[in-house]
Amino acid sequence: AQTVTQSQPEMSVQEAETVTLSCTYDTSESNYYLFWYKQPPSRQMILVIRQEAYKQQNATENRFSVNFQKAAKSFSLKISDSQLGDTAMYFCASPRDNNDMRFGAGTRLTVKP
C-alpha cells in the first residue's frame, strides 16, 4: 500500500467486551498483503494477524479477526473478549513492495478492568 491511515489515536474497552480498530489504505497494486501489529508498552512488536488481498475470506486468529473490505480499502481489526494483556499500540501495515513496509500512525488501546 502507498499509504495506511488509522483515524483513531486512542480507544478504550472494558475487559471481556469487543472493540474494533479501523484502518484504511491506498494502493494501486492488484495483489497485496495487510497486517496488524501489536506493540505492548516497553515490549517488542508482534504480528497479530495477516490478510492476503486476493483471499475473500476474512482472517481469524483466536480472539482476533479482521473485516477486509477490498473495494472500500478498509481493514479493521476486531478484538473479542478483550483481556488486560491486549493493552498496547496497534499498527495497521502493508508493504509498498517487497520490502518497504508502510505503517499507520497507530491506535493506543486500553483495556479497563
Next chain:
Amino acid sequence: ETGVTQSPTHLIKTRGQQVTLRCSSQSGHNTVSWYQQALGQGPQFIFQYYREEENGRGNFPPRFSGLQFPNYSSELNVNALELDDSALYLCASSRGSPGAYNEQFFGPGTRLTVL
C-alpha cells in the same frame, strides 16, 4: 519474545556525532529491515538487507547506512546526528528471501536521544 535482540537499549549522543546500533536476528533469517519510530508515530522504513546486500531503501539520507553479516547480525550507522534523529530504532528479521508475505520478527528497539 521474538528471538531478535538489539543493543544498546538506550543511547544518548550529541548533535554531529556518529552512532552504531546493532541487531541480532534469529538463525536462518536472511532478511533484516530497519525502522525509525518517532514518539507517538508508526515505524518508518529505513532500509532492508538481504544476504549482506542492500535491498531497498526508504526516504532517508545517505548518512543512514547499514551492514549485514553472515552470522545474522546487522548494524545501522548514522553519521552527523541531528536532533530529529531522536527516535526508537527497530530492526526486524524474516526468513528466506524478501517477500511481502513474510512475517517480520521485531527486536525491542534502541532508544536514541540526540542532544
